[in-house]
Amino acid sequence: MSLELDAVTLTYPDGEGRLTALDDVSLTVPPGRLTAVVGPSGSGKSSLLAVAATLVTPDRGRVVVAGTDTAGLDAAGRAALRRTSLGIVFQQPNLLPSLTAAEQLQVMAHLSGRPPKSVRDRAMDLLDAVGLADRAARRPHQLSGGQRQRVNIARALMNEPSVLLVDEPTSALDHERGAAIVDLLATLTRERGTATLLVTHDHGHLSAAAETITLQDGHVTIGTPA
Numbered sequence: 001m002s003l004e005l006d007a008v009t010l011t012y013p014d015g016e017g018r019l020t021a022l023d024d025v026s027l028t029v030p031p032g033r034l035t036a037v038v039g040p041s042g043s044g045k046s047s048l049l050a051v052a053a054t055l056v057t058p059d060r061g062r063v064v065v066a067g068t069d070t071a072g073l074d075a076a077g078r079a080a081l082r083r084t085s086l087g088i089v090f091q092q093p094n095l096l097p098s099l100t101a102a103e104q105l106q107v108m109a110h111l112s113g114r115p116p117k118s119v120r121d122r123a124m125d126l127l128d129a130v131g132l133a134d135r136a137a138r139r140p141h142q143l144s145g146g147q148r149q150r151v152n153i154a155r156a157l158m159n160e161p162s163v164l165l166v167d168e169p170t171s172a173l174d175h176e177r178g179a180a181i182v183d184l185l186a187t188l189t190r191e192r193g194t195a196t197l198l199v200t201h202d203h204g205h206l207s208a209a210a211e212t213i214t215l216q217d218g219h220v221t222i223g224t225p226a
């Protein structure tokens with residue numbers, strides 16, 4: 001299931017007028033594809049992810065997540081769609097300090113009411129996929145920055161999302177560790193078939209992406225809009 005934005009425009013209140021954060025942006029990310037989004041600070045990258053995540057409603061345009069046109073959804077419907085179809089990874093891992101790596105993942109799935117044993121098995125499978133099977137019992141302060149970001153990514157995949165949205169996951173890491181995280185995202189995208197949109201400021205990471213979209217002042221300048 002894919003992610004599709006069609007002619008999306010988003011403005012924010014700005015003094016007397018409006019600031020255009022996204023200007024007629026169209027893109028399609030098919031399943032199993034990693035699309036990178038680059039562009040200068042303030043060009044609209046995080047706004048693009050917020051719209052795709054249904055956290056912000058655009059002024060105009062269509063946002064279709066895993067076949068569902070989000071325009072028809074109320075707040076509860078959008079929350080349900082986020083729970084079932086979207087995995088979101090922000091810059092800072094936001095892990096809960098008192099929980100182990102395995103528990104961080106299990107909390108997500110308990111929210112969606114799955115049987116405990118399958119939740120535990122799935123958490124271990126995902127920790128293994130991100131190379132942390134042997135760190136499952138560790139709490140965030142016992143993990144490195146890169147390991148915490150791996151837990152964050154595994155957590156986002158817990159409910160088998162069709163669409164994975166990732167905002168600058170490597171900004172707290174050095175280039176080498178950042179590249180390893182992006183390679184991991186590319187592998188998970190392929191193996192799990194997610195439609196992945198990755199915001200990055202590090203052009204060295206773009207080789208892992210199947211496609212790159214460049215934003216400038218809210219519109220796509222380079223890339224292949226749908």
Ligand SMILES: Nc1ncnc2c1ncn2[C@@H]1O[C@H](COP(=O)(O)OP(=O)(O)OP(=O)(O)O)[C@@H](O)[C@H]1O
Binds near residue numbers: 020040043
């Ligand atoms: N909640 C908001 N209210 C008003 N303006 C906003 C809001 N969020 C973002 N903006 C403005 O919208 C524009 C795009 O911001 P956005 O956060 O999407 O940029 P970005 O490309 O993610 O930048 P960075 O690389 O610095 O994270 C900027 O001019 C920003 O100041």
Ligand SMILES: [Mg+2]
Binds near residue numbers: 045046047
């Ligand atoms: Mg941003």
